[in-house]
Amino acid sequence: xxxxxxxxxxxxxxxxxxxxxxxxxxxxxxxxxxxxxxxxxxxxxxxxxxxxxxxxxxxxxxxxxxxxxxxxxxxxxxxxxxxxxxxxxxxxxxxxxxxxxxxxxxxxxxxxxxxxxxxxxxxxxxxxxxxxxxxxxxxxxxxxxxxxxxxxxxxxxxxxxxxxxxxxxxxxxxxxxxxxxxxxxxxxxxxxxxxxxxxxxxxxxxxxxxxxxxxxxxxxxxxxxxxxxxxxxxxxxxxxxxxxxxxxxxxxxxxxxxxxxxxxxxxxxxxxxxxxxxxxxxxxxxxxxxxxxxxxxxxxxxxxxxxxxxxxxxxxxxxxxxxxxxxxxxxxxxxxxxxxxxxxxxxxxxxxxxxxxxxxxxxxxxxxxxxxxxxxxxxxxxxxxxxxxxxxxxxxxxxxxxxxxxxxxxxxxxxxxxxxxxxxxxxxxxxxxxxxxxxxxxxxxxxxxxxxxxxxxxxxxxxxxxxxxxxxxxxxxxxxxxxxxxxxxxxxxxxxxxxxxxxxxxxxxxxxxxxxxxxxxxxxxxxxxxxxxxxxx
Numbered sequence: 001x002x003x004x005x006x007x008x009x010x011x012x013x014x015x016x017x018x019x020x021x022x023x024x025x026x027x028x029x030x031x032x033x034x035x036x037x038x039x040x041x042x043x044x045x046x047x048x049x050x051x052x053x054x055x056x057x058x059x060x061x062x063x064x065x066x067x068x069x070x071x072x073x074x075x076x077x078x079x080x081x082x083x084x085x086x087x088x089x090x091x092x093x094x095x096x097x098x099x100x101x102x103x104x105x106x107x108x109x110x111x112x113x114x115x116x117x118x119x120x121x122x123x124x125x126x127x128x129x130x131x132x133x134x135x136x137x138x139x140x141x142x143x144x145x146x147x148x149x150x151x152x153x154x155x156x157x158x159x160x161x162x163x164x165x166x167x168x169x170x171x172x173x174x175x176x177x178x179x180x181x182x183x184x185x186x187x188x189x190x191x192x193x194x195x196x197x198x199x200x201x202x203x204x205x206x207x208x209x210x211x212x213x214x215x216x217x218x219x220x221x222x223x224x225x226x227x228x229x230x231x232x233x234x235x236x237x238x239x240x241x242x243x244x245x246x247x248x249x250x251x252x253x254x255x256x257x258x259x260x261x262x263x264x265x266x267x268x269x270x271x272x273x274x275x276x277x278x279x280x281x282x283x284x285x286x287x288x289x290x291x292x293x294x295x296x297x298x299x300x301x302x303x304x305x306x307x308x309x310x311x312x313x314x315x316x317x318x319x320x321x322x323x324x325x326x327x328x329x330x331x332x333x334x335x336x337x338x339x340x341x342x343x344x345x346x347x348x349x350x351x352x353x354x355x356x357x358x359x360x361x362x363x364x365x366x367x368x369x370x371x372x373x374x375x376x377x378x379x380x381x382x383x384x385x386x387x388x389x390x391x392x393x394x395x396x397x398x399x400x401x402x403x404x405x406x407x408x409x410x411x412x413x414x415x416x417x418x419x420x421x422x423x424x425x426x427x428x429x430x431x432x433x434x435x436x437x438x439x440x441x442x443x444x445x446x447x448x449x450x451x452x453x454x455x456x457x458x459x460x461x462x463x464x465x466x467x468x469x470x471x472x473x474x475x476x477x478x479x480x481x482x483x484x485x486x487x488x489x490x491x492x493x494x495x496x497x498x499x500x501x502x503x504x505x506x507x508x509x510x511x512x513x514x515x516x517x518x519x520x521x522x523x524x525x526x527x528x529x530x531x532x533x534x535x536x537x
Contacts, residue, residue, distance in 0.1 A: 037196075043360065044193040045200070048186065049218035056215050058176035059186060060208070063201030065173055066194060071165045072177075072282075073191045079158045079283040086150055092289065097136045098147070099287050100297045103278040104129060104137075105155060111141035112148035158283040184282035185295045226317070233305070234315040236347060243343035244313075247304070250337050254326060255300035292325040324361030331399065334392030341392075342385040345378060372412060374428040387425045394423050 037045065048059055062069070083102075087095045101108060110125050111117070117125075122141040126134040140148060162181070166174045180186055190197045203211045237244045279295040280286050286295055301307035303323040306315045319327075327333050327344075334341045348362040366378060369391065377387055398415050402408075413430070420427045 041193060041196045041199075044189055044196045045215075046218055046222060047189055048200075049215040050222050051183075051186065053212075053216070055180070055183065055186070056212070056219075058180050059190070060200060060204040060211065061172055061176040062180060062190065063197045064205055065169055066190075066197045066201050068166060068169060068173070068177065069187070069191050069194065069197060072162070072187065075158070075161050075165060076283055076285065079154065079161075080285040082154055083151075083284040084288065086147065086154070096287065096297075098140070099280060099284075100133060101136055101140060102151065102284060103280050103297065104133060105281065107133070107137055108148055108151055108155075111137060112145060112152050116145060117141060155281070155283075158281075162283075181282055182279075184279050185293075187282055188293065188295070230315070230317050233318045233347060236343065237315075240339070240343055242339040246337035246340035247343075250327060250333060250340060251300065251304040251306075254304060254323060257326070258300060290322075291329065292322045294322050319358050321357045321361055324358040328361050328365040331392050331395035334388050335396060336392070338385045338389035338392065341388045345384070345388070346380055349378060372429070373426060374432060377425070383425075390423055390425045394426055397422075 048056065051059070087098050090098065107125070107129050111122065119138070119142065122138045123134075125141070126137040129137065166177055169177075200211070237247065280297070286293060299307075302316070303320040305317050305319040305323075306313050308314070344362050345366065348359045349366060369377075373387075373391060377391075378384065394416070397419070398410075398412060401410060401415060416423060416426055417430055420430065
């Protein structure tokens with residue numbers, strides 16, 4: 001572990017100890033914190049609440065000793081780095097196959113153990129596993145046995161280190177952790193939201209029944225909200241052919257960008273295969289080229305929320321945050337698919353939906369651009385798609401200017417001022433008072449949705465394709481909304497030490513020199529109020 005990582009780990013340990021100290025002196029403080037959660041913490045709890053009751057109990061038991069999560073995170077970083085070294089010499093395409101194979105630990109053990117196996121033996125072993133992985137299993141079992149043996153050894157080392165780490169903890173905690181390790185996205189939620197984990201653990205020690213009831217209530221409410229959101233998303237797209245057409249084009253671009261092919265018609269074999277039974281092992285993380293935490297290999301249509309069936313478009317839910325992050329991270333999407341961007345803004349912003357998953361990515365994009373655009377820029381009217389298109393074009397043009405001459409310092413304001421005639425919708429911003437650009441205000445989000453890498457994670461809960469709700473009550477286990485990505489804590493800006501003002505020298509008929517009027521500091525945009533409903537490939 002490098003010095004920077006070691007320092008971060010120590011700081012987080014001190015932070016946990018500090019929270020414990022607070023809670024120890026005030027047993028009611030945990031409930032107070034639960035009632036006054038930030039949007040990120042609230043969304044993290046919602047993401048945990050959507051899991052079945054047995055998983056939630058393991059989560060709460062683990063949170064009673066949150067320091068073990070930091071130890072596991074350290075182990076994970078080391079084992080993940082070792083796994084990436086093992087596969088680094090392979091092409092990206094081959095690495096993806098190895099990652100997919102790694103999600104079937106027992107299959108790797110059977111392929112790599114003992115002497116080299118014949119093709120018939122390999123085919124017999126592969127027949128016990130999903131058809132999607134069989135060809136890869138046979139190929140690597142035949143041609144890459146050394147790699148499989150190295151992965152087996154790494155698996156064994158990771159498990160031994162894990163057992164050594166938890167050996168001194170109570171049996172209830174050890175059993176809970178052994179079960180939770182099969183849900184790597186849950187472990188990642190907890191390690192990425194340590195304050196939330198500490199609060200949950202303390203509350204579980206003092207008021208377990210009340211906390212369990214609260215999570216069950218969130219679970220049921222989220223199921224209902226997911227069903228409602230799904231219906232509104234689907235019906236809205238069906239009434240907006242321009243947005244639906246552009247979403248289809250964006251989905252094809254997404255599939256190509258992710259290295260997968262878009263099938264004309266999805267077969268029953270693909271639909272019936274549960275892609276969420278076999279996550280990537282927690283100890284390895286997920287592929288480094290993923291722009292957003294995704295612990296499960298799955299086809300593109302799981303992320304975009306629909307597929308083409310024999311009868312046409314079949315919607316399975318609102319797009320995933322993985323797709324949302326990819327879409328809103330690239331400015332050219334808003335210039336190219338401005339009607340779909342407009343639909344996303346209207347769907348979330350107009351209904352003030354929960355702060356998690358796909359909605360969170362829409363919110364990030366709007367907040368990041370709020371101080372860059374004129375007032376009422378995102379108001380719902382017929383011109384909004386054209387305004388969004390112009391914003392995408394402006395950001396693309398500005399990025400190209402910076403890229404072509406990195407040594408030339410050009411602010412957005414200056415670029416807009418020099419080219420105002422090209423951006424009539426953005427031009428009014430030049431006449432509005434605005435804070436100085438490029439200064440990060442404490443509490444304000446980053447300028448762009450960023451590619452998220454370890455350890456920052458907005459881990460994917462284990463979602464299931466949603467069925468069209470009829471007159472029946474939604475099931476208690478919904479398609480989980482992946483929880484929000486923890487934001488980097490903004491560092492406080494150092495305050496300049498005020499200098500004493502020099503006294504004016506006496507002059508004939510002296511006039512007091514007026515003191516400069518202090519300029520107001522830019523205020524961070526308030527965080528959205530958490531709703532009943534709150535960052536996977």
